[in-house]
Amino acid sequence: MTYQVFDTTLRDGAQREGISYSVVDKLAVARLLDEFGVGFIEGGWPGAMPKDTEFFRRARTELDLKHAVLVAFGSTRKAGLDVAADPQVRALLDAETPVVCLVAKSDIRHVERALRTTAAENLAMVRDSVTHLVAEGRRVFLDCEHFFDGFRYEPAYTSAVVETALEAGAEVVVMCDTNGGMLPSQVTGAIGELTERLGVSPARLGIHTQNDTGCAVANTIAAVEAGVRHFQGTANGYGERPGNADLFAVVANLQLKLGLPVLPDGCLAQMVRVSHAIAEIANIAPDTHQAYVGAAAFAHKAGLHASAIKVDPLLYNHVDPAVVGNDMRILVTEMAGRASIELKSRELGLDLAGHPDAAGRVTKRVKELEAGGWSFEAADASFELLVRSELPGMGAARPFALESYRVLVEHREDGAVVSEATVKLRVRGERVIATAEGNGPINALDEALRVGLLRHYPELRGFELADYKVRILEGSHGTGAITRVLVETTDSGGRDWTTVGVHPNVVEASWHALVDALTYGVARTPAEV
Ligand SMILES: CC(=O)SCCNC(=O)CCNC(=O)[C@H](O)C(C)(C)COP(=O)(O)OP(=O)(O)OC[C@H]1O[C@@H](n2cnc3c(N)ncnc32)[C@H](O)[C@@H]1OP(=O)(O)O
Numbered sequence: 001m002t003y004q005v006f007d008t009t010l011r012d013g014a015q016r017e018g019i020s021y022s023v024v025d026k027l028a029v030a031r032l033l034d035e036f037g038v039g040f041i042e043g044g045w046p047g048a049m050p051k052d053t054e055f056f057r058r059a060r061t062e063l064d065l066k067h068a069v070l071v072a073f074g075s076t077r078k079a080g081l082d083v084a085a086d087p088q089v090r091a092l093l094d095a096e097t098p099v100v101c102l103v104a105k106s107d108i109r110h111v112e113r114a115l116r117t118t119a120a121e122n123l124a125m126v127r128d129s130v131t132h133l134v135a136e137g138r139r140v141f142l143d144c145e146h147f148f149d150g151f152r153y154e155p156a157y158t159s160a161v162v163e164t165a166l167e168a169g170a171e172v173v174v175m176c177d178t179n180g181g182m183l184p185s186q187v188t189g190a191i192g193e194l195t196e197r198l199g200v201s202p203a204r205l206g207i208h209t210q211n212d213t214g215c216a217v218a219n220t221i222a223a224v225e226a227g228v229r230h231f232q233g234t235a236n237g238y239g240e241r242p243g244n245a246d247l248f249a250v251v252a253n254l255q256l257k258l259g260l261p262v263l264p265d266g267c268l269a270q271m272v273r274v275s276h277a278i279a280e281i282a283n284i285a286p287d288t289h290q291a292y293v294g295a296a297a298f299a300h301k302a303g304l305h306a307s308a309i310k311v312d313p314l315l316y317n318h319v320d321p322a323v324v325g326n327d328m329r330i331l332v333t334e335m336a337g338r339a340s341i342e343l344k345s346r347e348l349g350l351d352l353a354g355h356p357d358a359a360g361r362v363t364k365r366v367k368e369l370e371a372g373g374w375s376f377e378a379a380d381a382s383f384e385l386l387v388r389s390e391l392p393g394m395g396a397a398r399p400f401a402l403e404s405y406r407v408l409v410e411h412r413e414d415g416a417v418v419s420e421a422t423v424k425l426r427v428r429g430e431r432v433i434a435t436a437e438g439n440g441p442i443n444a445l446d447e448a449l450r451v452g453l454l455r456h457y458p459e460l461r462g463f464e465l466a467d468y469k470v471r472i473l474e475g476s477h478g479t480g481a482i483t484r485v486l487v488e489t490t491d492s493g494g495r496d497w498t499t500v501g502v503h504p505n506v507v508e509a510s511w512h513a514l515v516d517a518l519t520y521g522v523a524r525t526p527a528e529v
């Protein structure tokens with residue numbers, strides 16, 4: 001049994017607010033979708049937008065697709081126009097794709113009120129357009145816009161549109177939940193009624209769902225379970241309004257839960273890579289919590305989960321993350337137990353198995369610190385320093401001892417604001433005093449520390465403060481607000497690490513995070529660097 005995996009990231013997905021692909025972007029997305037193994041890539045609407053026309057022109061020479069064929073999208077001929085004279089239909093042929101997907105009205109209310117034509121003329125538009133394109137050698141899929149709403153309102157007319165398209169030679173007629181208002185049981189019910197009414201196999205039908213009820217993936221799965229073999233969706237669920245069915249979740253569910261061979265062998269493991277690469281091109285931050293592909297899709301926070309995962313990761317994962325190219329992660333927070341601490345330490349290369357007391361002490365310390373506003377979830381480097389400090393002979397030596405630091409912010413008469421920091425340190429037995437200016441107090445402090453340490457630790461030259469996040473936390477137990485600072489540092493070897501600091505004073509909180517960042521970086525950098 002074969003399934004038609006139809007991707008419309010470049011057509012319906014591009015209808016999402018905020019997305020605007022260039023032609024080069026579209027070509028890159030098409031290559032990624034092909035690597036993911038979809039069978040059909042709907043590239044856009046030639047003739048409607050110059051970019052889409054250009055995409056199909058360049059695709060002929062610049063795309064070498066291994067799994068997919070390209071599909072040009074467009075509407076049935078205009079009411080009252082000869083099909084051969086309709087420039088939009090001509091543009092579909094000029095796109096030179098083996099497959100064309102036509103959108104047709106199938107809800108009588110849309111025919112009469114939006115198209116402002118008759119029921120009979122709309123059927124003629126469907127018949128003429130399909131016949132013409134098939135005669136020109138194209139495989140034709142027909143998207144029935146508003147199928148489910150139309151079928152509920154006037155089933156006879158919507159069925160007539162489906163029947164007309166099939167008789168005219170459409171390979172598949174796609175039932176579209178254009179307004180996205182359906183639930184799975186309604187999808188299943190409509191498919192049963194339609195196939196009975198027309199005596200047609202569900203294998204001649206396709207499904208296209210929008211996500212307005214949050215059920216697009218479930219509706220697509222329901223249709224496939226009802227016998228439909230052609231399903232449409234988009235990468236990461238991009239699309240008009242709340243989006244389309246997320247093709248990644250659909251494909252993974254069909255393959256892993258229902259055992260249906262929808263993708264070529266080996267392609268499923270490309271899913272995370274392809275999802276994130278397309279998000280990058282679309283200029284949309286990947287959704288951390290997206291099913292299967294999100295960075296948190298297999299991240300475990302609760303101590304109880306971790307204690308079972310220690311025995312067998314599948315006790316708390318619905319599938320092995322590796323099958324979709326993802327990884328499991330353990331988060332260390334106030335919800336951690338000893339098992340979480342052990343597993344997270346193992347991820348960081350530290351084995352606590354032989355040190356149950358240390359695991360207990362770290363767990364207690366993490367809970368105390370988190371109660372005071374610290375957060376280790378995103379600060380692996382600070383957590384690693386904490387674990388090391390509890391392991392005999394493993395503690396990371398602080399590169400210096402602090403005598404004092406001072407930070408000044410000067411607002412000058414001409415409006416300039418200058419920050420200056422001075423640090424007094426003891427470094428390898430030597431007293432060091434260093435001063436630096438910066439574009440803000442934290443930058444000045446960071447600079448002064450580096451100036452003071454550079455002679456003893458030349459590797460600091462490669463370190464860079466890449467990101468700095470501040471969060472003001474509500475005070476508790478009668479205290480005022482406190483500040484949590486996260487610092488991300490990178491080095492010239494492309495490594496990055498994050499540290500945390502907490503204090504009622506933002507400069508002191510930043511100081512803690514900066515000192516952890518330098519300590520961690522120095523400890524992890526080979527001495528000869
Ligand atoms: C459900 C979906 O998402 S389908 C995909 C929708 N995608 C898009 O609309 C994006 C691309 N669209 C466009 O660039 C433009 O809307 C175009 C080029 C297609 C049309 O632009 P215009 O000619 O200026 O028309 P406009 O957008 O105002 O109206 C659409 C026209 O198509 C007609 N139309 C709508 N659906 C169909 C159909 N299935 N078959 C034939 N004609 C149709 C409408 O009746 C209207 O005709 P009119 O101009 O005679 O009133």
Ligand SMILES: CC(=O)C(=O)O
Binds near residue numbers: 012103145176177
């Ligand atoms: C065709 C389409 O995108 C829809 O009906 O939603």
